[in-house]
Amino acid sequence: xxxxxxxxxxxxxxxxxxxxxxxxxxxxxxxxxxxxxxxxxxxxxxxxxxxxxxxxxxxxxxxxxxxxxxxxxxxxxxxxxxxxxxxxxxxxxxxxxxxxxxxxxxxxxxxxxxx
Amino acid sequence: xxxxxxxxxxxxxxxxxxxxxxxxxxxxxxxxxxxxxxxxxxxxxxxxxxxxxxxxxxxxxxxxxxxxxxxxxxxxxxxxxxxxxxxxxxxxxxxxxxxxxxxxxxxxxxxx
Numbered sequence: 001x002x003x004x005x006x007x008x009x010x011x012x013x014x015x016x017x018x019x020x021x022x023x024x025x026x027x028x029x030x031x032x033x034x035x036x037x038x039x040x041x042x043x044x045x046x047x048x049x050x051x052x053x054x055x056x057x058x059x060x061x062x063x064x065x066x067x068x069x070x071x072x073x074x075x076x077x078x079x080x081x082x083x084x085x086x087x088x089x090x091x092x093x094x095x096x097x098x099x100x101x102x103x104x105x106x107x108x109x110x111x112x113x114x115x
Numbered sequence: 116x117x118x119x120x121x122x123x124x125x126x127x128x129x130x131x132x133x134x135x136x137x138x139x140x141x142x143x144x145x146x147x148x149x150x151x152x153x154x155x156x157x158x159x160x161x162x163x164x165x166x167x168x169x170x171x172x173x174x175x176x177x178x179x180x181x182x183x184x185x186x187x188x189x190x191x192x193x194x195x196x197x198x199x200x201x202x203x204x205x206x207x208x209x210x211x212x213x214x215x216x217x218x219x220x221x222x223x224x225x226x227x
Binding site for chain 1: 154156158162163164165166169170175205207209211214215216217218220221
């Protein structure tokens with residue numbers, strides 16, 4: 001069974017970088033696409049970007065200057081880095097597999113940006 | 116960006132009755148390959164979103180057949196027949212036609 005698990009700090013200071021890890025079990029990240037999606041307080045959902053089976057990436061243009069998604073295939077993990085965060089980046093962050101859709105999701109990690 | 120507009124934003128349903136949620140896209144989601152790239156998700160309280168319907172009308176694995184999706188190029192409907200207590204949560208439509216992938220604002224389904 002495909003399982004995804006996010007991990008990372010729950011509190012980040014403004015202007016710093018947010019770094020999260022998604023650990024995948026039951027499926028290789030060298031197949032399919034693997035993405036990050038966040039849900040803001042108030043229920044708005046935003047797709048942030050993905051990394052493909054080959055390592056290529058695609059990002060939401062609204063984040064393009066601040067976001068980086070990378071991976072470690074030896075650990076079957078992929079990563080999110082979001083730079084220069086503000087309070088508007090406070091959200092629950094999910095990693096997900098993109099097969100025919102976002103068909104498997106992690107449980108989510110709540111990240112608060114606050115001094 | 117493609118804007119996904121859902122209606123209503125909240126719905127209260129008597130168990131055993133049906134419910135419908137609408138979603139409209141600002142651009143046709145019908146690709147030249149014949150696939151319509153609209154999806155439906157449910158986020159139950161305290162849980163991650165789960166895929167219900169993919170490519171407009173295909174039921175995701177493990178999803179009860181009480182759920183169905185239909186529509187045209189820009190207007191889509193999720194129908195839930197015989198609503199049960201486990202159907203409570205927030206329903207989202209989303210499009211995967213083009214970057215950036217976008218979601219509707221969500222429809223909260225509650226029981227009467």
